[in-house]
Amino acid sequence: MSSFPAQAARVRDAKLPxxxxxxxxxxxxxxxxxxGFRxxxxxxxxxxxxxxxxxxDADSLVRAVDELEEARQLWLAETHAYKSRRLQEKAAGRRQPRRSEGWHTWLEWLAFCPDPQLHPRERLVTVVHRLLTAYRSEATSADVCPACEAPRPSLPCLSCGVYSWSPAAYPRNPAGVQPSDTPGIGLPWxxxxxxxxxxxxxxxGGDIAELRAxxxxxxxxxLFGIFQLYVRNVAVGDATTTALYPHFQDLRNLYDAAERPGSRGPEPLILGDTFDHLEMTLETTRxxxxxxxxxRPEWxxxxxxxxxxxxxxxLLVRRSEVINAWREAEPQFRQFLTWL
Incomplete structure (x- = not known):
């Protein structure tokens, strides 16, 4: 694995693929x-x-590495200061670090987020600075999240998702294991x-675990954008730009089919241009x-x-979930389709 600076230079090299x-x-x-990685x-x-x-948007790669590097520089400065201090302490006879400084030993104790989709939205450098300040002060309360400063009844923080470091948990968390990058229960990795x-x-609207539009x-x-349909955690669309209105109509047709009583055998299902790579059928039971x-093999x-x-x-979806997805999504989509 190359160093961070070497890889960051490759990210910024517009001549590379x-x-x-x-x-x-x-x-x-x-x-x-x-x-955590995810x-x-x-x-x-x-x-x-x-x-x-x-x-x-190729420039988005540069924006991403710039934000990451900005926070890393802050972390490196803290790490270098800690190493220098430990060298002095060792020379003075203190062989073991203070328990309150255990967060230096592993980066992911800083602000690990078990759910990949739930994390602070501020720039990384802002959150890292806030956490370093809180950890250095040794005055953080277990009831307040040091990452977002919101009340925190339990770990991880319900507001920002951070599983922050605690001296009481060092070197293990209350579950008895170090935090690991495990998949969340929301969007598939x-x-x-x-x-x-x-x-x-x-x-x-809708539930991604059942049906969501x-x-x-x-x-x-x-009027144009990316329309996506999830069926049992599976993304069906290709995420290309498309017009909203035809997909609005197709979703309403699914709602009508869910409301219609009786069973029907498999019938071809056509959902528009962003689904053309698929051959689809729809079957309904009671x-x-x-x-x-x-x-499609030829795609x-x-x-x-x-x-x-x-x-x-x-993939089987309950009729009620299709109905619920339409009822939640319809008013959201209509805000763009003002002539309806």
């Missing part, structure tokens, strides 16, 4: 991940605006890695709707999260 620059950014996050990656994707298709994540402007406007009038789809470049060509997925 975008894929190589992206992997260099990944190496930078492996070197410095104050929230949560730090998600933070950079959202804050720097890393798109699914990097050619749409594959989608986070490929930057297919909701943004600040994303609206929608989302729209992220990219045009000034809000209580459920069954979505079946596979990637040249399906999204990286699409099922393998020839692999058929069959």
């Amino acid at each position: 975008l894929r190589r620059r992206l992997l260099a950014l990944r190496e930078c996050v492996l070197h410095f991940a104050p929230y 949560a730090t990656w998600h933070h950079l994707v959202v804050n720097a605006g890393l798109p699914v298709y990097l050619e749409e 594959q989608l986070i890695w490929h930057r297919a994540v909701p943004r600040d402007t994303t609206v929608g 989302e729209f992220t406007p990219t045009s000034q009038d809000g 209580q459920d709707m069954i979505f079946a789809f596979t990637t 040249g470049a399906p999204p990286p999260w699409a099922p393998w060509a020839g692999r058929r997925m069959r």
Whole structure:
């Protein structure tokens, strides 16, 4: 593994292929991940605006590494000061560090976030500075989160997601193990890695574990953007720019099918241009709707999260979840479709 500065230079090298620059950014996050790798990656994707298709905004790679490096410089300064102090203490006969300074020994004790999607949204340097100040003061209360300063009845913080360091937990946390980068229960890691994540402007409705529809406007009038449909945690759309209105109509048709009583055999399901890489059918039973789809073998470049060509997925969703998704999403989408 190359050093952080070497990888950061590759991220900034506009002559390199975008894929190589992206992997260099990944190496930078492996070197410095104050929230844990997955949560730090998600933070950079959202804050720097890393798109699914990097050619749409190649400069976002530079914004991401700039933010990461800014916070890393602050952490390195603290680390160097700590090492110098420990050398002096060892020379004076203090062989063991103070218990209150245990957070220096492992970066991920700084602000580990078990849920990759729940982490502070401020710039990394702001949060790292706040945490370093709190830890150095040794006056942090267990009832207050040092990362966001919100009341915290338990770990991790319910407001910002940080599982902060505590002398009482050193060198283990209350569960008896060091925090590890385990997958969260929300958006699948594959989608986070490929930057297919909701943004600040994303609206929608439904439960991602059942059925959820989302729209992220990219045009000034809000009529065009990225429409995504999740079926049982599986992202179905390809995350390319599309018009909202046709997908609004298709979602309403799904709602009508969910409201219609009776069972119907598998029928072709057409959901518009961002789903053209899939062959889809819809089957309804008395209580459920069954979505079946596979990637078209002849499709040249399906999204990286699409099922393998020839692999058929069959996902069952309760009718009530489809109805709920429409009822939550409709008013959110109508704010852009003002003529309806």
